[in-house]
Structures are given as C-alpha cells and as structure tokens.
C-alpha cells in the first residue's frame with residue numbers, strides 16, 4: 001500500500017514517484033481535495049474508490065483503514081491518494097499505523113503540501129532572510145473532545161515569525177483576535193490564499209486585525225491557507241509610484 005501525496009491541487013504538482021505508482025495501481029483510494037484528472041493516470045482496469053469526507057456523507061477513518069488493510073491483504077497494489085502531503089493534517093499517520101498493525105507492507109510518498117505551496121503560489125516565502133527564520137504550521141480546527149484540544153495562543157502569538165494556518169476559515173475571527181490579544185501586532189501583514197494552484201485561486205492580503213472581516217466580505221472560503229507574519233507582505237503586485 002502506498003500512501004501518496006497528490007500535491008496541493010494542480011495535478012502537475014504530484015511527484016514523479018506518485019505518478020509512477022498510480023500508473024501500475026490495482027486499486028486507487030482517494031480523497032475529496034485531489035485533482036480528479038490524476039485518476040486518469042491509473043490503468044482503466046484499476047478500481048477507484050472515493051472515500052472523500054463531505055457533509056452528509058462522512059466516511060469514518062476506521063472504514064478507510066479497514067479498506068486499506070483489506071486490499072493490501074489481498075496483495076493488490078493500492079495507491080492511497082491524499083491531498084498535499086499524507087502526513088500533514090491528513091491522518092496518514094493513522095493509516096500507516098493500521099497497516100503496520102496488520103502486517104501490510106507500505107510506503108509513504110511525500111507530497112507538496114498546501115502549507116508551503118499555497119503561500120508560494122501567492123509569491124510568499126514562509127522564511128526569508130532578515131524577516132522570518134522560523135515558522136509554525138497550525139490547524140485552525142480543534143476537536144474539543146480530544147486531548148490536544150486548545151491552542152497555545154501565548155506561544156503562537158509571539159513565537160514563530162511566520163504562522164501558516166490550515167483549516168482556519170471557520171474560526172478565523174477568533175484565531176486572529178486571540179493572536180492579537182496575546183501580543184501579535186494588529187498591523188502584522190497577513191494573507192489568505194484560497195484554492196491555491198487551481199484555476200480559481202484567490203489571494204487576499206490584509207493586516208491581521210482586519211483579515212477576518214476582509215476575507216468574510218470577499219467571500220473567501222475553504223480550502224484556504226492563511227499566512228501571518230512579515231513575509232505575507234512579500235510577493236504582492238508592485239504598487240505603481
């Protein structure tokens with residue numbers, strides 16, 4: 001079983017290794033956010049299984065794990081195609097654990113994560129000499145029933161120079177307010193990149209203090225990556241003087 005990162009959206013951004021494995025797959029088990037044209041790389045005879053989680057049709061992670069173990073156990077070459085990188089907020093770690101526990105051989109094929117690709121698509125480097133020497137990638141969605149619930153605002157606000165927020169659109173007002181409350185200046189440059197690397201890509205830049213209101217007014221929605229920090233001012237269109 002191969003846990004393959006499909007990249008951030010543009011099908012050209014999947015790795016060569018991923019494409020090679022797809023071309024000989026017996027079974028492709030894929031997520032909602034992957035470019036569907038990638039499925040054409042698999043042989044016509046390959047079984048294609050959509051396990052995308054979406055409102056009203058949730059697929060439980062345990063069911064996905066069971067599918068991987070079932071097909072892997074039958075000796076099929078299985079490509080588990082996941083958005084971005086399989087190990088970044090993609091539950092790929094759980095899938096790997098399930099395969100290991102079942103004694104099924106697997107390989108992880110890293111992918112181009114939206115955490116870097118979305119800023120890059122807007123011309124924003126997550127580190128930049130003199131501006132940002134470190135960054136944190138943060139999930140904007142927390143499950144209150146889980147042990148890791150809650151953010152360490154005090155650390156996030158003043159720690160890493162750049163914050164990259166995934167799954168942050170629903171809680172954007174709360175997240176930006178907490179960061180400011182804990183010491184990140186309200187005039188810190190910030191940007192929202194929606195549908196990065198896809199034809200519908202949209203980029204909005206605003207100071208942290210106005211980001212949630214501006215992005216709400218512009219109708220920006222998931223999937224989007226939010227970048228907060230001095231680097232978010234880079235890559236903008238040059239302003240005519």
Ligand SMILES: C[S@@+](CC[C@H](N)C(=O)[O-])C[C@H]1O[C@@H](n2cnc3c(N)ncnc32)[C@H](O)[C@@H]1O
Nearest residue numbers: 009084085090113114166167195196223224225
């Ligand atoms: C469940 S996480 C999976 C992340 C994925 N494993 C990765 O490495 O990119 C889904 C989140 O990734 C971000 N995302 C994925 N694709 C994106 C894209 N093309 N443009 C902007 N954000 C994207 C959004 O924040 C979205 O809510």
